[in-house]
Amino acid sequence: MEKLKDFAQVVTEAQRGELVFPTSVNAALSLQLTLADPDCRDADVISKLLAEPVLAARAVALANSAVFRSNGAALATSVRAAVMRLGYRNLYTLAAAMVVRQFGARIRDPQLRMQAEQLWKYTAHVAALAYVIGQRITRTEPDTALFAGIVHEVGGFYLLGRADAIPGLLDDPEEWMGAAQEIIAREIMKKLQVPEPVALAVVSLRGAAVGIPPEGLRDTLLVARHLCPVPSPLPQEQDLMLGRTAALAGYLEQHPHVASLLDAAAEQAKSMSAALIV
Template identity: 65%
Template sequence: MEKLRDYAQVVAEARTGKLAFPTSVNAALQLQQALADPDCHVEDAIRKVLAEPVLAARSVALANSAVFTRNGGPQVTSARAAVMRVGYRNLYSLASAMVVRQFGARIGDPQLRAKAEQLWRHCASVAALSHVLGRELTQVDPDTAMFAGIMHEVAGFYLLARADDMPGLLDDPDERMGAIHEILSRELLKKLQVPEPVAAAIASLRGGGMSIPPSGLRDTLLLAKRLAPQRAPLVWCDDAVLGRTAAVDAYLKGNTAIDDILLESNEEAKSMSTALLV
């Protein structure tokens, strides 16, 4: 009965919009809003990046990742140079990564914290792979694909954070938890002002089938999740959305095109993933 009350409380929070955001998330959201302003001057963006040491470090790491140095260029050693190289859209994605990670930062339970770290490694890998797959295979804007990869499991992080306050909340993952995860995902993406095309692609992941050949943002995310070396630690965040069908298995088996893409882009995906994990 107590667990049912916890379930009901979490769902009620989502449906009424009364989601419990830590203070650090609100600070990162303010940074996002500034970067989203079309009138945001580059000097203002640089000041805001410098005011957030973690964002500054990730900006420099991303600017030096293989995806941004594939055509040559000197190593970036300052936040100013990083902002100029990666651009506002990717800075926005990095700010989004800060928002998502902050849900797990306050978790005290060691097991839940370990799951949050594993989930973030999964998201970073999916984001990096989505960027590469969008550019090389599915013809999706790579920056949008990376952003979607970062945001696609925000509900999983939120549930892990709430489980820290509600012991036992995640002890029995089942279809009911999957439904709660879906409700939370929709409301969190709305609260975080994720653009509708991205939110719609994320919302359609669970139980969605991948097209053959894959195309569009949802298929890009599904394929990236399928290929990611780090699995998601929550059952309803992983197997239920991978679109495992005989047709997909047959498409992937011995697919030299995808093998070549992954082989050629391995360094890019690894370096981008590392930058997101800084």
């Protein structure tokens, strides 16, 4: 009963906009605000990145990943080169990745911290796969798919962080999986100013079956989650997962060229996800 009361309190806080954010996200949020400014200049972005060493290092690493360093492009060896190659939209996604990642960075409980680390590895791989799947399979705008992949488990990260302060909060998945988790995820995405089409795709994942053929942002995320080689530490809806697996397997059997494209996407995603892991 006390756990239910605690979880209800967390949901109520989220609905009121009383979200508990780590102070370490300030640099990333500041970069996001700069990038969202229509009068933003390259010099402003470079200055913000140089002020945050982790963000600067991740920007250069992402610029040198296989997806962005194509056709024999030279190695990016500076923040300026990374900004030129990635563009503002992908830098915005990188800042969002930093924000999401920091929700679990201050967790003290060893088990919860391990779950947060695993959830981040899973998220980075899903995001990287979503980028190449959107580009090569579903014809969804790849930058948007990458961003959606980064934020699609933001509710899970937030709850893991709150569970560190409220022991036992997530002991019973039936208490927090479902509508309450969606409420929290939507309120966090609203706070982070996630565009509504992305937020809608994310909250519609629960209970969704992948379309055949897969198309659109939601299907891009579903296929990426299905292909992800890194397991999520959070409970999954097994029946729906089996249904998606069977439907997708049948589609691939009829379209072997799509299967080869997905294999290639998974290989490209390895390099990209490594750059995203902070």
